[in-house]
């Protein structure tokens with residue numbers, strides 16, 4: 001009898017919810033405005049859901065197809081959620097340049113079980129306070145001190161590649177992940193991780209599981225809520241285990257640093273990220289242990305997965321463009337004296353051709369291919385559509401960077417696009433590997449230095465030869481532009 005009553009209650013709630021959704025889809029202002037925007041038509045109640053239920057690899061292709069078909073904008077919706085996908089720089093500017101649309105869209109809610117509401121996912125006053133506390137950790141005087149750490153890590157990376165370069169081509173993702181993880185831990189967290197590949201591999205695999213689950217849930221609304229259905233599924237159980245691995249890792253980092261931390265903060269002394277947070281806590285700022293933990297999780301992730309992806313595609317491109325590779329090597333020889341010399345901060349700043357190549361790599365393969373906001377007020381797009389308040393605005397950086405109007409022959413790898421004379425009149429919102437506006441990437445200068453230091457060490461020691469061609473790489477929809485099967489490169493020792 002009780003079971004029957006519960007079942008009946010469940011049916012009543014489900015029917016009432018469906019009627020409510022049907023009503024808002026047909027009569028609310030939100031959906032009336034959204035309906036006018038072009039896009040795949042969808043079905044009542046479920047909207048475009050069926051279109052997107054696919055493997056991460058297929059999802060990546062579907063997005064590209066729809067963005068081409070409906071350029072410059074298309075809508076998508078399901079149940080009571082709806083939003084637009086945009087790739088025109090004028091529309092992107094409307095969203096990113098305004099501090100009004102600072103809140104991330106609901107897709108980022110899936111990150112909360114891992115990252116809490118750290119800098120990437122937080123909003124409002126909390127985000128503002130945290131950004132203010134953390135900005136000094138990326139001042140150039142701090143970044144300067146990181147260069148020897150990057151160099152030391154890059155030298156270890158070279159040793160690892162030397163061990164492997166006699167045999168088959170190397171999938172670069174593993175060794176690079178180890179380099180970026182050790183680098184973020186030592187620079188921003190102030191701890192030297194034991195450089196056992198096992199630890200890094202566990203952390204990396206936990207992120208892959210989490211990333212897969214996030215993509216899977218994005219298109220399955222019945223799995224949106226953590227505590228109701230998702231946790232009961234086997235993927236939910238795996239994901240919880242992965243989160244535990246990720247949290248164990250970051251808690252170890254904090255404990256380790258706290259052991260050696262003495263708050264010597266003087267008014268103008270600059271500190272690296274974790275010390276800044278510990279000092280803020282000791283001095284009574286609005287941050288506690290949980291707050292510190294969510295920032296450590298955020299920076300461990302953002303500070304290594306993005307740069308791993310960037311270096312991975314840089315190696316792919318240079319292996320496939322031997323002439324450009326040689327030109328970078330020549331520039332290194334000119335700036336450093338000999339290409340094997342360890343670079344200083346000012347050497348890295350001087351490597352302007354290398355920088356143009358890195359920018360072009362980040363155009364073709366932006367580590368973060370897509371970002372999203374919740375609109376805080378209506379916007380009118382460049383094509384004249386009104387996108388209503390509360391809609392999700394999904395910005396596809398990957399496709400923005402391939403707009404032939406701004407980047408002719410967009411698939412061509414051409415570092416000269418970033419010569420000052422070629423870049424100076426370009427739309428300010430068409431090249432956004434680090435996003436733009438108030439919520440741009442706090443770590444962008446850190447990232448460029450790390451990329452350059454890694455490249456100096458690698459090109460100083462090896463000639464890269466293509467094992468994978470660009471067209472062999474299978475990309476998937478995920479938090480970052482992850483290559484499904486890695487990226488293989490042949491490393492030949494320089495004579």
Ligand code: HEM
Nearest residue numbers: 120302303306307310367368371434435439441442443447
């Ligand atoms: C090539 C490397 C990198 C790329 C392409 C990149 C890209 C981005 C992008 C596109 C965003 C905006 C995300 C959004 O709006 O949802 C972002 C935000 C962020 N990035 Fe990076 N990033 C890189 C490296 C780093 C590094 C090295 C760190 C830390 C050391 C870092 C920390 C962050 C943080 C904390 C945010 C959130 C900022 C905020 O909302 O205030 N990133 N990054």
